[in-house]
Structures are given as C-alpha cells and as structure tokens.
C-alpha cells in the first residue's frame with residue numbers, strides 16, 4: 677500500500693475520532709508509543725482486511741500541527757501543516773479546536789469499525805486523551821443529514837488521486853494528503869420549516885433527483901454556487917469531500933461531519949472563506965443558517981512510506 681485509503685465513497689458505518697497526546701506524559705514516552713503504533717499499523721490494516729473481507733474496511737490517520745512539532749522537532753514539517761486558524765464570518769465562525777491525531781475508519785458494519793478502535797485504544801490509551809468520537813452512518817441513498825445527496829460533484833476515483841495525493845517529486849511528503857475535519861451541528865427543526873423548493877434554493881440542487889438548478893434559478897449564495905474555488909486562471913478546482921451523517925435523535929442532536937481531502941489545502945481554505953466570509957454579493961453561504969461548526973482541524977495524512985519512516989525513527 678502506498679497511500680492511505682481516503683478516496684472511495686462512504687461506507688455504511690464510520691467512526692471519526694480525534695485525540696490529543698497527554699500533556700502530563702513525557703514526550704519521549706509518547707514518541708516511543710507512537711512509533712510502535714506506526715510499526716503495527718500496516719499489518720493491522722492487512723489483518724482487518726483478512727478478518728473482514730466483505731466489509732469494505734478502510735482506515736486513514738492524520739497528524740495535527742502541534743503534535744508534529746512535539747513529536748518530530750527536527751523533521752521538516754509538511755508544507756501546509758499549520759494549526760487551523762478560525763474564520764470569523766458575519767453570522768458563523770469556522771472554529772479551530774484541538775486535535776493531535778485523527779482517525780477516519782469506515783466499514784459496512786459498525787462492529788468492524790469498533791474492532792479498529794479497540795486496537796487504537798489498546799496501543800495508545802496510555803498516551804492519549806479523547807477529544808471527540810463521532811459514530812456516523814450512511815443516510816438513505818447517500819444523503820447528508822439534511823436530505824440532499826452528498827458527493828455528486830466530487831472528482832471520480834481516477835481524477836481524485838490527482839486532486840488528493842501530493843505529487844510533486846521534490847516534496848518529501850509526496851503521496852501524503854491534507855484533511856480538513858469539521859463537525860457541524862444541524863438545526864433540523866429550523867430546516868423543516870422550509871418547503872422543499874426553499875431547501876433546494878439553499879443547496880442549489882433538486883432534493884429528490886439531485887439535479888443542479890439551472891443558472892437562472894440558482895441563488896448566488898446557494899451552497900453549491902458560493903463554495904466553489906478557482907485557480908488564478910479562473911478555472912474551477914476541486915477537492916475530495918464527504919459529509920457523514922450522525923444523530924442522537926432523542927437528544928435533538930443532528931449533524932454532519934465534513935471531511936475535505938486535498939493535496940493543496942489552499943483550495944479547501946478558499947472554499948471555506950467563500951462560505952463563511954461571502955463575496956461581493958453575499959455575506960455567507962445560506963447552508964450556514966442551518967449548520968454550525970463545533971470542531972475544526974487540519975491534519976496531515978502521511979503515506980505508508982512516511983508512516984514506516986516514523987516507525988523507524990527516520991522522521992524525528
């Protein structure tokens with residue numbers, strides 16, 4: 677395996693877990709424990725695929741900027757790895773929250789995701805504190821929690837490789853990627869006050885059949901209009917996105933866990949700025965009237981070659 681598994685579409689079940697390294701444990705102990713974890717990671721993933729061959733098991737791990745600086749003070753940092761800076765919009769803020777490691781675990785069944793979490797727990801429990809663990813599900817026919825199909829305009833799996841994995845030959849972190857992870861809460865009661873036609877104007881697509889609204893019907897602050905990013909030549913540029921639904925309905929908790937994977941974080945950042953800060957015409961993306969960020973982190977997702985270098989102490 678060269679790359680971590682971040683591209684293919686969602687599975688039925690997902691665990692998204694963010695942890696911090698303990699502040700009161702010596703860094704040397706954390707480094708040794710994490711090196712051991714990295715050494716065991718590849719065989720563990722192979723083992724999971726052998727044990728659960730029909731469950732489409734996928735795993736990826738990201739490392740935050742603070743953790744990188746603490747663990748590998750001598751190593752060059754991946755180019756764009758910085759603590760995510762909050763973006764204060766007129767109505768909502770894209771918050772920046774703590775996170776040293778991020779685990780994105782997918783499988784057809786939740787118990788398979790849990791098996792992997794159990795391994796993480798066994799190997800890392802002495803050196804980590806939980807920040808957040810979210811258990812998500814594939815909703816209906818691939819819809820985000822608000823009932824619209826998610827991922828339609830993503831690059832297909834061939835194009836996605838070019839979009840996601842760092843490919844510059846002179847980059848020491850070639851084949852790695854960056855992930856923006858944001859947990860959003862969702863106001864279902866407010867959303868339900870809208871008619872389907874009003875909801876479609878918020879998203880810019882039809883709800884049932886997932887068709888893009890024609891240019892004359894799509895508002896400029898619709899999510900799929902305002903969030904787009906462009907390069908210097910004005911060409912539209914893409915990232916690989918996913919919105920994983922989660923809910924605890926009896927507690928009135930509903931939400932979407934957004935993941936944006938890209939070899940170039942500045943593209944993701946541009947999308948976020950459009951959503952939160954708006955543009956000449958609009959103050960913000962109208963999706964934000966219903967969704968509120970509760971976490972926000974940027975992680976570097978190393979290739980397996982880099983994970984092996986962490987294990988051997990070559991990255992230090």
Ligand code: HEM
Nearest residue numbers: 820824825826827828829860900903919932934947948967
């Ligand atoms: C509450 C969180 C979010 C939800 C529920 C959500 C949902 C959706 C849905 C349903 C679509 C249309 C289908 C598709 O192409 O995927 C979409 C498109 C899109 N979203 Fe989001 N999204 C969220 C957050 C974000 C964030 C944080 C970004 C950027 C950092 C983003 C960027 C985009 C882009 C670029 C498109 C495609 C626009 C196009 O080319 O048509 N989204 N989103």
